[in-house]
Amino acid sequence: MLTEDGKHLYVSYDEYHxxxxxxxxxxxxxxxxxxxxxxxxxxxxRPGDILSRVFDKPLAIMSxxxxxxxxxxxxxxxxxxxxxxxxxGEIAGRVLLVDDLADSGHTLNAVIRQxxxxxxxxTELRSAVIWTKAVSTFLPDYCxxxxxxxxxxxQPFESYxxxxxxxxxxxxxx
Numbered sequence: 001m002l003t004e005d006g007k008h009l010y011v012s013y014d015e016y017h018x019x020x021x022x023x024x025x026x027x028x029x030x031x032x033x034x035x036x037x038x039x040x041x042x043x044x045x046r047p048g049d050i051l052s053r054v055f056d057k058p059l060a061i062m063s064x065x066x067x068x069x070x071x072x073x074x075x076x077x078x079x080x081x082x083x084x085x086x087x088x089g090e091i092a093g094r095v096l097l098v099d100d101l102a103d104s105g106h107t108l109n110a111v112i113r114q115x116x117x118x119x120x121x122x123t124e125l126r127s128a129v130i131w132t133k134a135v136s137t138f139l140p141d142y143c144x145x146x147x148x149x150x151x152x153x154x155q156p157f158e159s160y161x162x163x164x165x166x167x168x169x170x171x172x173x174x
Contacts, residue, residue, distance in 0.1 A: 006149030009131075013156040019130045020047045022144045024054045027096070027128055030142065034126070035093035038084065040064045040111060043100035046157075047130060051098060060086035060095075064107055078110055084119075092121030101131040101153065105138030 001010045011019075034057065039048025041063045052059035063081040084091050097115070102108055108127060115122055128142035133150045147153075 002149075002151060007151050008154060009147065009151040010154045011156055016046075016130075016156055017050070019144050020050045021054075023047065023128055023130060023142060024051055026142045026144065027051070027055075032126060033094065034096045034124075036060055036086070036088070036091055037096045037098055038062055038086075038091060038115075040097070040099040040107065044098045047100060047128075048098040051096070051128070057096075058086065058088050060084050060088075060091050062111065064111065066107060078107055080107075080111060080114055090121055091119060092123070094124040095122050095126075097125060097127045099127075099129050100155070101133065102129050102136040102138045102140055102143070103133055105136040108138040108140070 002008070003010075034055075036059075037048050037052050037055070037057050038060045039045050039062070041061050042065075045061070048059055048061070051057075062084045064079065066078040095115075097108070097111065099108060108129075112125065112127070115125060126142070127138075127140040129140045130143070131145045131147055131153060132138075132140060132143045134146070134148045135150050
């Protein structure tokens, strides 16, 4: 649900999963065949997992991080892992790169640069996200929602960013 001022987008679990299914349909309808899915952790893990299951393709993971301060709401320096975790040895062939959104575009641009420079076995690379903000310098190959007002997206699991084990213990103690 987008707030009236266009500054916040609140997404329920059901809406989130529906958007991932719509992303899968867009990819399928494009007719593009790919060999692997590479998701960016953390935001791309949930969409990557579901797409991996729907398309029955191996899921590789590359860890990236830039939103760490203020319970994940303030962007800092971008860190990109030097290695990709994959069940198939080395990532190669046609790869679908998956993240949750193209926000500023900084992360996706940097990751693609790194993949092109350091992973020559990748023969073709396409990208898929749920949301693309108007301010993004990166335009993905596949996207479900374009967000012209650049809202902050409140994803259904973001409450875990500030939840700590002691709070869970209090919640579940009798």
